[in-house]
Every structure is written in structure tokens, then in C-alpha cells.
Amino acid sequence: MSEIPTVSVDEIPDDALVVDVREHDEFAAGHAPGAIHLPMGDVPARLDEVPITDESLPVICRTGSRSGRTVQWLVMQGFDVVNVDGGMQAWKRQGKAMAAEGDGEPTVL
Structure with missing residues (x-):
């Protein structure tokens, strides 16, 4: 298996377009503001x-595991995508902007 292209959270702007491959409840609880929800x-x-996109498209999940598998598959389909190292847990640790559905404080499930 080839290397999975990866990007660190600090290389991604807070409002970047990203694909979030987590389940609905995870996405609803907290996600990057520019995320498109597309469960794995x-x-x-x-x-x-x-x-x-013109640049590699970041794909994110909770820790980087599901998004890594998704990136691997999408690369085989010809997409220019990168796995977000550490996922939404790293995103939150870095203090990056987050959004949630509803009135609750954004969090990572």
C-alpha cells in the first residue's frame, strides 16, 4: 500500500474547504466551519x-483513521486529497474555529 498523503492541522486555514467523513452525530456536535459532510x-x-479544487482537498474524521482510509480510496479514484493528521481532535487541540448544529458549544465526539 502506498503512503497516504497527509497534512497537519496547522497548515489548514480555519475556514478551508474540508470533507468530514464522520457520522452525522459526530459532525453535528462539532466540525470545521468550511466542512462538507460526507460520511465515509x-x-x-x-x-x-x-x-x-485547485489544491489538495483535506479529508478529516475524529483521529485520522477513517479519513486516512477514505483518502487512500479517493486517491485510487484519481482525486487530489490529503488526510488531516490527528483529525478533529488535533483541530480542537490547536484551538481552530469550530461550528456545531444547534445551540450547543462545538465539541469533538
């Missing part, structure tokens, strides 16, 4: 929803 299990059926 839905990616193959919703491939047309993966944005095509």
Missing part, C-alpha cells in the same frame, strides 16, 4: 459530491 460509508455512492 456514503463516499462511493456520493463521489460526485467530492469537490474538485
Whole structure:
């Protein structure tokens, strides 16, 4: 298996377009403000929803495991994507902007 292209959280602007592959409850609890929600299990059926960008598209999950597998698969499909090292846990640790659905304080489940 080839290396998974990876980017660190501090290299991503707070408002960057990212694809979040966590489940709905995780995404609703807290996500990057510029995130597109596309659960990992839905990616193959919703491939047309993966944005095509001028730069590598960051893919994120809770810790980097699910997004790593998703990035690996998307690269094989010809997409220019990178795994966010440490996922949303690292995002939160870095104090980066977060949004949540509803009135609750954004958090990482």
C-alpha cells in the first residue's frame, strides 16, 4: 500500500474547504466551519459530491483513521486529497474555529 498523503492541522486555514467523513452525530456536535459532510460509508455512492479544487482537498474524521482510509480510496479514484493528521481532535487541540448544529458549544465526539 502506498503512503497516504497527509497534512497537519496547522497548515489548514480555519475556514478551508474540508470533507468530514464522520457520522452525522459526530459532525453535528462539532466540525470545521468550511466542512462538507460526507460520511465515509456514503463516499462511493456520493463521489460526485467530492469537490474538485485547485489544491489538495483535506479529508478529516475524529483521529485520522477513517479519513486516512477514505483518502487512500479517493486517491485510487484519481482525486487530489490529503488526510488531516490527528483529525478533529488535533483541530480542537490547536484551538481552530469550530461550528456545531444547534445551540450547543462545538465539541469533538
